[in-house]
Amino acid sequence: MIDLTDRVALVTGAGQGLGRAHALALAGRGAAVVVNDVGRTEDGASTAEAVVDEIRWAGGRAISDRSDISTADGAAALVAAAIAEFGRLDILICNAGIVRDTSFVKMTQDQWDAVLSVHLGGTYQVIRAAWSGLRAQGYGRVVVTTSASGLYGSFGQANYSAAKTALLGLMNTLSIEGAKNDIRVNAISPVATTAMTEALMTPQMREALDPGYVSPAVVYLASQECRLSSAILHVRGDEYAAVQLFQSKPVSFGRKPTPEEFESSLETLLDFTDSVPGAEAWANRVR
Structure with missing residues (x-):
């Protein structure tokens, strides 16, 4: 029985979609x-506060926070709020994200910077703010959110x-x-109904890809x-899979090959x- 009593979790982007589902499941x-x-x-109501209300109505403990995690000050304030309220922090679920889709040839610097700032920068800032505390207590669980677009690519989503x-790379x-x-860092790669994907889905797809499956x-x-x-765990509805990078058996030439020999x-x-x-x-090569 997995019991998270006495643990404190922080979930970014938890006002709706995947983050909301994770927050409710953890609580x-x-x-x-x-x-x-x-x-x-x-x-005009806070989406974070609405999720907190759901958790409290079910008898759980939660607080809301609207800090901007893409900044060092915002992430530090978020982590400080968790510790001030609950006395510790054990779990980081880095879920927050945005999209600014367009083909690479049309992509602006602002579109590139905005997406990198939230997904990569926000994840880095939150983990960075919490890392020393996790090390000091000798325990932590961190989950970052990747995607099939990151693993395999997707037209219009270079950023x-x-x-x-x-x-x-950060996870590894x-x-x-x-x-x-005892800080374990893993990645989830979800395919789910979110604010970013809902408009592209039929009602049947939205039901089959309910974020609660993740x-x-x-x-x-x-x-x-x-x-x-x-x-890396890939979840699409009720299907779960692990993803791993593999390396083929090396070809040894015994000398510098020519381009033709390489071909x-x-x-x-x-x-x-x-x-x-x-x-x-x-690991075998660097030992």
């Missing part, structure tokens, strides 16, 4: 939750894809640096029972029959 397992979102409803892929390094302090994996990654680190090796080089996980291959 449902006993965690105190800090609901961060800058959004407002059409009548979004770049940010989502960069988060995997923090997994190494956090290991001795939250069970997030709750596990946020728990003490989680033994994973540097894992002739491609069939062997691109044969993944005897491939190994990329992290394992890299």
Whole structure:
């Protein structure tokens, strides 16, 4: 039984969609939750406060926060608010995001900067603000949010894809640096109905891709029972999969090859029959 009682979780972008589902699921397992979102409803109410009300009505503990996580001051204020209210911070669910889609040839600097600032910058700032505290207490669970666009690319999303892929590099390094302090860092790659995708979906798709399907994996990654680190979990509705980078068996020339010799090796080089996980291959090379 995964029990998050006495744990404190911080969820960014938690006013709706995936973040809301994660916040409710974490609270449902006993965690105190800090609901961060800058959004407002059409009548001007705070979306974060609405989620806090849901949690409290169900008997849980939660506070809302509207700090801008894309800035160092905003992220520091968010983390400070969590500790001031609940006395500690154990879990970071970095979910906040925006889209500014357009083809690369038409993309403006503002569109590039805005997406990188929230997805990559916001995740970095929040983890950075909390990292020393997690290390000091010898425990932490961090979940970053990547996407299929980051893993495989998507037309019109060069900014979004770049940010989502960069988060995997951040995850891999923090997994190494956090290991001795029992800080586990993993990634979720969701396909779900959100404010960013809802307009593109039929009613049937919206039901099949309810964001609540993603939250069970997030709750596990946020728990003490989680033994994973540097894992990528892809969730699409009721389908769950793991994603990993693989490296093919090396081709050794014994000397500097010519470009033509390199070309002739491609069939062997691109044969993944005897491939190994990329992290394992890299670890063996740097020992």
